[in-house]
Amino acid sequence: MENINKTALIKELRERTDAPMVDCKKALESSEWNVEKAIVWLQENGKAKAAKKAGRIAAEGLVSAAKNEKYAVIFEVNSETDFVAQNKQFIDLVNKIGNILLNNTFSNSEEALNLKDESGKSIDDLCVDATATIGEKIAFRRAEKIEIKETQKAGTYVHTNGRVASIVLVNGDSEEAAKNVSMQVAALNPEYTLVSEVPASVVNKLKEEFAKEIESDAKFASKPEKIKQSMIEGKLNKELSKNVLELQDFVMDSAFKVNTYLQSKKSELVKSLRFEVGEGIEKQETDFAAEVAAQVAEARKNN
Incomplete structure (x- = not known):
């Protein structure tokens, strides 16, 4: 035992498992300085440690x-x-x-x-x-x-900080166009991809509100019904463009809406997905000083 190069074994175990140095030393001490046994020890001990951390909030x-x-x-x-x-x-x-x-x-x-x-x-x-x-x-x-079907392309985007990612799927063969729109999804976070996804109840409520506005305005009340309906549709599209991707101004060229930009690239919007780190997770407020004290106490107990 005296001839064993303990430092070298700890280094080897550290390189093979990426476990903390102190854990490598404990694992080897508990495994008669046998690296293979120490790896098993780390795996078993690691599961126990992970179980203790299972209740923590990772956001x-x-x-x-x-x-x-x-x-x-x-x-x-x-x-x-x-x-x-x-x-x-x-x-x-x-x-x-x-x-x-x-x-x-x-x-x-x-x-x-x-x-x-x-x-x-x-x-x-x-x-x-x-x-x-x-x-x-x-x-x-x-x-x-x-x-991704044969007639489709997908564009993916991951922001440099890794906190927002998105995918856009289009009918057509322009991967670049799909990628450009995926950047818009990441930046603006539209609630809906297509107008067809907006609940009918929401659309009908907006139409009713715009119809009342037009009827209550003396300048428009006497206009032909066809013109009124055209005005309602215009107001509806303007309102929906705030939350519907295909109707939004295309951020890379405001001369286009997203749907018309894709049309110019012989593509059609199909689907978009967006994930942001921690969205929907209720983060735990932590007393930093108390957390450090708890970690110190745990470290002392394990030594």
Whole structure:
């Protein structure tokens, strides 16, 4: 035992598992300085640590989008802090999950969680392992996958900070046009992609309001019904353009609406998706000083 180069073994285990140095030392001490046994120890101990962190709120992290010739996916992986979201290990995990999602079939986020990589580890397993090695809760939250037909193109966009991602699917052969519109989706976050998606109740209510406005205005009350209806449609489209992608001014060239821009590229809008980090998650207010004190106390208990 005296002839074992403990420092070298700790370094080797660290390189192979990316676990914290202190955990590598503990693992080797508990495994008679056998690296293979220590890896198993880290895996088992990591699951226990991850279980303790399961109740924490992870509302930071990254969203991403990826595509190939047949499919496009958009997904979110959460961490507890924005600092960890910039960690290379976390970024590598996100990229790996993207490849798993792109190359496997799933119909919802729950199914996606059980998809496996080439080594047989599920996305859930990978997040548990990352929780153990990174030191805070890592969680796969959601994913959506769309099929790209032969007559379609998809454009994906991920903002440089990794907090917003989007996909736009179009009928046609202009991938560039789809990409340009996906940037608009990321920036403006329209509530609907197409006018046909707006609930009829919302459209009818707006029409009623605009009809009353026109009838109450002496300048328009005596106008022919055909003109009144044209005015109502104009007001309706203007109002819908605030929240409907296809009617919005195209941000890269305001001479176009999104739908007319796509028409100029011989394309037609089909679908859009947008994910933003942490949307819909109720973030926990944290007393930073108390959290640090708790972490110090836990570290002392484990030493």
